[in-house]
Amino acid sequence: MTSKTLLLRADSISRSYHSSLVLEDFSLDVAQGETTVLLGSSGAGKSTALRCLAGLEPVQSGTVTFKGKPFLAKNNRPAQASGAIGMVFQQFNLFPHLTVLENICLAPRRVRGQDKAAVEKRATDLLEKVGLAAKAGAYPFQLSGGQQQRVAIARALAMAPELVLFDEPTSALDPEYTREVLQVMRALTAEGLTSVIVTHEIAFARETADRIVYMDAGRIVEQGPAQDIFGSSHERTRRFLDQALAG
Amino acid sequence: MSNVLEYTFSSTFLVATWKTLLLTVISMVLGIVGGLLLALVKNGGPAPARWLADAYIWLFRGTPVLLQLIFVFNVLPLWGITLEAFTCAVIALALNEAAYMAEIVRGGLMGVDRGQRTAAHMLGLNPVQTMRWVVLPQTLRLVLPPTGNQLIGMLKTSALASVVSVQDLLLTAQRTASANFDYVGTLSAAAIHYLVLTTIFTLAVRALERRLDVDVRARKQGQILTRETL
Numbered sequence: 521m522t523s524k525t526l527l528l529r530a531d532s533i534s535r536s537y538h539s540s541l542v543l544e545d546f547s548l549d550v551a552q553g554e555t556t557v558l559l560g561s562s563g564a565g566k567s568t569a570l571r572c573l574a575g576l577e578p579v580q581s582g583t584v585t586f587k588g589k590p591f592l593a594k595n596n597r598p599a600q601a602s603g604a605i606g607m608v609f610q611q612f613n614l615f616p617h618l619t620v621l622e623n624i625c626l627a628p629r630r631v632r633g634q635d636k637a638a639v640e641k642r643a644t645d646l647l648e649k650v651g652l653a654a655k656a657g658a659y660p661f662q663l664s665g666g667q668q669q670r671v672a673i674a675r676a677l678a679m680a681p682e683l684v685l686f687d688e689p690t691s692a693l694d695p696e697y698t699r700e701v702l703q704v705m706r707a708l709t710a711e712g713l714t715s716v717i718v719t720h721e722i723a724f725a726r727e728t729a730d731r732i733v734y735m736d737a738g739r740i741v742e743q744g745p746a747q748d749i750f751g752s753s754h755e756r757t758r759r760f761l762d763q764a765l766a767g
Numbered sequence: 768m769s770n771v772l773e774y775t776f777s778s779t780f781l782v783a784t785w786k787t788l789l790l791t792v793i794s795m796v797l798g799i800v801g802g803l804l805l806a807l808v809k810n811g812g813p814a815p816a817r818w819l820a821d822a823y824i825w826l827f828r829g830t831p832v833l834l835q836l837i838f839v840f841n842v843l844p845l846w847g848i849t850l851e852a853f854t855c856a857v858i859a860l861a862l863n864e865a866a867y868m869a870e871i872v873r874g875g876l877m878g879v880d881r882g883q884r885t886a887a888h889m890l891g892l893n894p895v896q897t898m899r900w901v902v903l904p905q906t907l908r909l910v911l912p913p914t915g916n917q918l919i920g921m922l923k924t925s926a927l928a929s930v931v932s933v934q935d936l937l938l939t940a941q942r943t944a945s946a947n948f949d950y951v952g953t954l955s956a957a958a959i960h961y962l963v964l965t966t967i968f969t970l971a972v973r974a975l976e977r978r979l980d981v982d983v984r985a986r987k988q989g990q991i992l993t994r995e996t997l
Contacts, residue, residue: 609882627887
């Protein structure tokens with residue numbers, strides 16, 4: 521595990537809104553090819569942590585480095601993104617005025633200036649991968665939530681990101697749609713995609729995560745290899761997992 | 768009644784209507800461009816620029832457009848700038864319109880979900896690209912109905928230009944009447960012309976709205992897939 525290349529490192533970052541500390545002393549190393557899952561109850565600071573890793577939110581202290589380079593939001597302006605870190609959102613955030621294919625092709629075309637035919641070919645392949653090849657010409661409003669999220673995943677992958685951050689990707693979905701999205705994520709993870717995932721799907725976490733971070737009240741309670749955390753004797757972790765697995 | 772028809776189809780009235788149409792459309796286009804720039808400045812410009820935009824809107828919304836029109840027409844020559852009455856009218860109407868359009872566009876920009884910008888940012892789009900490809904196309908749909916309102920308002924406001932001797936529809940009707948005292952006939956004919964233009968504007972805006980509607984676009988593609996059928 522330690523021989524793998526370090527991709528992203530958060531070193532003791534803290535984030536506060538006004539005077540309340542929502543994230544405190546958060547540290548995390550993400551190695552290439554690893555799946556990291558952030559667990560914890562609502563309000564534990566998981567999504568804030570993820571947004572800080574994405575460079576979307578400024579931190580009051582600590583550093584985030586991506587491939588050794590500092591990567592932080594400053595003065596309320598997000599760090600300049602290049603598409604190297606992809607992100608998948610709870611609310612999908614597809615562009616409603618563009619078709620599925622246009623959603624996927626926009627960034628590769630406009631940001632990277634790639635050839636139209638090549639981009640469309642790649643987009644079609646990605647749609648195939650997420651099982652939506654037939655929906656290339658559809659608009660987001662014509663798709664189910666699960667389909668929209670799968671398109672959003674394809675859109676993120678179109679920039680060939682080195683890391684994908686998933687912010688509660690199934691929290692807005694019905695159980696049947698949750699399954700199809702998790703299936704796509706499982707397949708990507710198995711292929712070696714590096715990811716940091718915020719989720720409430722404990723079974724999915726147990727099955728796919730290399731590393732688990734359990735958070736509570738803005739702090740990391742425990743983190744480590746998945747099997748260690750699931751076998752944890754830490755009282756708070758134990759209580760959370762028992763409850764989550766029972767539910 | 769026969770006089771009304773005669774005036775309605777007379778070349779004098781048709782030429783005057785053409786002038787009113789030009790005045791309206793040119794002022795409106797410039798007003799939209801100005802309003803867009805003001806809205807973008809207010810939306811994300813540096814603080815001093817935002818204050819200037821606020822001051823501009825305060826000034827041009829806070830004084831009568833007729834005052835602005837007469838001001839441009841009478842004051843510019845004092846500064847050595849002599850322009851045609853028509854040009855003066857365009858300047859005054861466009862400056863005034865920009866103040867109103869700024870607020871409409873700003874409302875439209877605020878109507879686009881924040882998540883859209885976040886998604887665009889994470890895909891690597893810079894702020895200009897995000898505006899151009901993600902935010903503005905969605906804003907356009909939101910601002911179209913109120914902009915249609917403004918366009919029709921502008922058509923009628925353009926009649927104020929008759930005060931500074933622009934030979935528009937209203938002035939033409941008045942001048943014709945002052946020669947023959949047929950106020951009923953001339954003003955009725957002018958009213959018909961205004962109504963025809965208003966109708967055309969209304970239909971044009973509606974057509975544009977339909978073109979921008981993804982629902983309609985999707986149906987044209989022959990894919991009537993609603994959430995229910997999936």
